[in-house]
Amino acid sequence: MGQMSLPIEEYAIIGDTHTAALVGQDGSIDWFCAPRFDSAACFAKLLGDGGNGFWRIAPPGGGSAVRRSYRRDSLVLDQEFEVAGGVVRVTDFMPIREVNPEIVRIVTGVTGRVTMRMDLAIRFGYGAIVPWVRRVDGLLVAIAGPDAVSLWCPVHAHGEEMTTVAEFSVGEGEHIPFVLSWFPSQEQSCRPVDARFALHETEGWWQDWASRCSFEGEWRDAVVRSLITLKALTFQPTGGIVAAATTSLPETLGGERNWDYRYCWLRDATLTLESLMRGGYHEEAMAWRDWLLRTVAGDPADLQIMYGPAGERRLEEWEVGWLAGYEGSKPVRIGNAAAGQFQLDVYGEVMSALHQAAVAGDPVTGPVWDLQRVLLDFLEEGWKQPDDGIWEVRGPRRHFTHSKVMAWVAFDRAVRMVEDCGLEGPLERWREIRDQVHADVCTQGFNPAVGAFTRYYGSDALDASLLMIPIVGFLPPSDPRVVSTVEAIERDLTEDGFVLRYRAAEASEVDGLSGREGAFLACSFWLADCLELIGRHEDARALFDRLLSLRNDLGLLAEEYDALAGRQVGNFPQAFSHVSLVNAAYNLAGHPAVGSEPPALLSGLRRVLGEGGGLSLRLRGGAPGAQVGDPPAASG
16 A cells, blocks of 8 residues: 555556546556546545555556557557466546546456456545445445545455455456446446447547547657647536646656646647647637637736636645655645736737637637737736746746747737738737837847847846747747857757756746756757757757657656656646647648748748848738848847
8 A cells, every 4th residue: 555656657648538547557547536637636646655545457466567558549548467377458548528537447368367456545635535435236336525436347346454455367358347437426326337338439539539630741640649648638628728637746856846737728828729720620729719718708917827627717726735745746736826926928828829710710709809909908018017937936026038028929919910810909009019029028138148038137047938939930030049049048958958947956036946857848849849940950850859759658748857867757748748749740840830931931032032132021020121031120
């Protein structure tokens, strides 16, 4: 019961588009929240030990699966264990939700006859509550407070040290199913699903969904797996996409940088929408767009950086004192106090995402445009204020450069909506403010002594978020300040070639925390994007291939990679990492984002006209009257 959890990369995800579970390579499900992603866990061994709840089915001697894989383009997991008596396969999946969440595990004899053991420790309330267990109509039912779990299995199970155990054997060609269901304790448990039928239905559902992927080429498998992971992190009733299935997996092993990521970040909106539309998933993109519209409705001054899966605003943060933390990383946090922060960048994210949807052909209704205008009314003065920045630092507010860039994005996209979509608005005023913000960033955000845009005004520190400058079109990739910023980040803000968000050890006065953190994988994909944009195609591809090599054997990525430990760290699997993988794959394959100019077009114009060509062209991201190949006039 006291055994600890596995390395993060040894887990797989299964899910039903309402919640998810993490299955270890040792056959143990160590994390499961029901009925939603952000519900309390009934298996919390991941953040503690066996006494906090788990469900293991494996040979009794222990060990890890010698082979594991998802069935082709699905979220059905096969793990094979090889022992002296033969080989056995455990197939894990969650049927697509109809009423309540279910986990199905099918034990299949592959060769010989293998002895197996099941250990089930249900602990509601993040591992704190031991339920009352009894047998009801052939089911094992565990109840405590509002939660109940039932287990159906054809083998005899009995209690042993507050755990339900069973020992059985399986021969070649035999199938032994286990079905675990969560349900509200005031209701009757549902009839267990037919395991073999559910397997067929679930595998087919995921494969049909994956077949819609539009990407073709050498990275198709990586792109499809990332899109499946993104779908697995989608809360189907609302279209919201949670950042990860877990809370408090540390950014540094043994450290305090542990956060709850089971919520939906506005920061991710634009890139998520982009990856879904590029992948051929317009319906999912519009569901995410609709979630965004419903969620941000209200006073623009109250716009949050994150919300619950259904748009909930109250995400109070508290610490789970009885959980020891992943590999001793404390505290374990539930909720996220950063929801109350003021971040300018989210206004740009919302405006950019809605502009992308419009360019993709989704009609802009009056209420949608009214909402955007209200956000811009607030931002006309709001952009001048210091904020907490994209990385949710818990130090003092500052004039973060990335935040100002994204304020520029908000006004730029508003101008485009009027110009491209024929909507009504104070076009000249928005253009004027856009130019003011642009000049402000170029004057105060660029540090000539460093030769790069820096983290906040007056700072000499680098920040990976500034890689977004050419990606969002604030400056063209050819601008010398863009090139020098990309090269500075590549040179001075990397660890083993992977990008850090910022130098955490040097920024404790800014983020209010101690210790270091791993390289941020999404930012590393952004660097690959930027290298491609500035013409370093081979370097971009080499970095992208190295990033792909960091995935675990199932193609999954956490939030960060600790090069010193050689481990994935942070919450898992991380939507933002997989979103950035998808977009980078499309960029490197030569498929531009919806509504953006193909880099090849701009570079071709420069070749034709030469750097001193006299054609006056309005480059998106540049100032009026800029010359092709020249820095924008608003250089400050």
